[in-house]
Amino acid sequence: MTPLADDVSAYLKQRARWSPIEIAFWIFAFATIWLFPGKYLIMKDTAILALFALSLDLILGYAGILSLGQAAFFGIAGYFSGLVAKYGIVNEPVIALILGGLVAAALGFVTSFLVLRGSDLTRLMVTLGVSLMLGEVANRYSDLTGGADGLQGVTVAPILGLFRFDLYGHNGYIYCLIVLFVCFVIVRRIVYSPFGLSLRAVKGNALRAAAVGIPVKWRLVAIYTISAGFAGIAGALLTQTTAFCSLDVFSLDRSADLLLVLIIGGTGYLYGGLIGAVIYRFLQDWISTLTPQYWQFWIGLVLVVIVLVGRDRIGAGNEAVRNTIHRLGMRLLARPAALGSAAPDGH
């Protein structure tokens, strides 16, 4: 290979390398199992919220699809995993989780054709409408779903037949964290693949994307389906770790919270949903212990401040961070190239 070809290949691959900050992030995430033993329940909620937000980031941050209806996928898989456990159809949680994700993905595929026509506002309304309709369907068939009382009597078998969901949420948290990590690795892989790159192109300029031969519509259908699948896994996790599922899985609040999480954390760099979920969940927890009655006021205030004041700065920060990483990457790349020219067999 010519030096230029080496350079091209190295540069393209280097984009996907795990940075030390990322590795530190995940080491810390797993260290929380031992660091904060009293916080399992809230940390478990956070992990589920993070996975859910990651699913939205996939369509919003990478494909530019704004949605207020991720709860549809969260909810359908939540009920699905609750029902299969309750009636003993699928007892093993991991298998039920994967099936839940597939059910949600199937719903995502079917509804994608409604969502992908029209502009942002149309999409927002269609996604919202789908989740509201499903909520009503679950309410109507209360014989099966328990209606407003929620789905009672769910008993979830031990994970892989080995690890029981304990009262303190210890195993439940580890389970959620591992699922989050596995899903994150898959999402990361997708984002750095040619498919992921083509999504960024579609988001950046759909007209040109079509003009270089990218089937824009099918790429969007694909990512919407994948995103729905991950949202479903998050919903199934919630049902499995709480042994309960209620109509609020379909609520507008849940989809709206998700947008707030991404506003706090930022979109399009994968960690926005994760960091946003941690900040949002702990902020909520902290404020609600300070003022149990009026905590929503303070959350609202924080959001207004973030959007009005902080957003530009966060945006500018991202830009600066991106440029720094970019420059570092260039320097790291330049070094092996220089070595290579001095000693051709050097590496």
Added chain:
Amino acid sequence: MAILETIGLEKRFGGIVAAHDVSLAVEKGARHALIGPNGAGKTTVINLLTGVLKPTAGRIMLDGHDITALDPHQRVRLGMARTFQINQLFLDLTPLETIGLAVSERLGSGGDWWRLVGSKTAVTDEIVEIVERFRLADVMHERTAILPYGKQRLLEIALAFACRPHVLLLDEPAAGVPEAERHELLATIAALPAEVTVLLIEHDMDLVFSFADRISVLVNGSLFVDGAPEEVARDPRVKAVYLGEEADA
């Protein structure tokens, strides 16, 4: 043999006829220019050819296939690519990623979701060839948004070229390029491989007459004159309608 042919192409926007009975034949390997005064319908014709717009009537043939009903990306796969008059680039991507995207797509691996970008040598080899041909090697790691305009213009053509078209449509490739960067751009266009048929839509008469071996003149949505450059230059009607307007401007 005509590689690209339109038969009675027509496009109406409500009451306005933007293209009327356009029957254009572009020969294989030609350097064909489509010229016309502002508002003559040149861009409409390009949009019809590439599938951004669907014609009200008429047919479009590419290499013997009727492509009238095909989507833009399908036409690209059949071998027709275009550049845009106003840059349509992916500003957040680098030239390397941009070209890689088009090459992956053409080699059928653009939908791969498990493989990392840059792990296929067939793709990287082709990226290298295109980056060198279009003199983008020195800026290939920069974000497209911060490239000098001339480089963006080169990338605009490189991106279309990366689709390996049999027919390349260049929509005012030199528009807005500063004098200092112009030479590089024109040299690159002149060096396009002979087997690639080029249809050039252009305002710049120097470029048209130095490059084209055949010229079609479009006026008010209709084909007006069609012939070799000398014939077109001599045609008194063209002088009146088109060159006359240029002289006034």
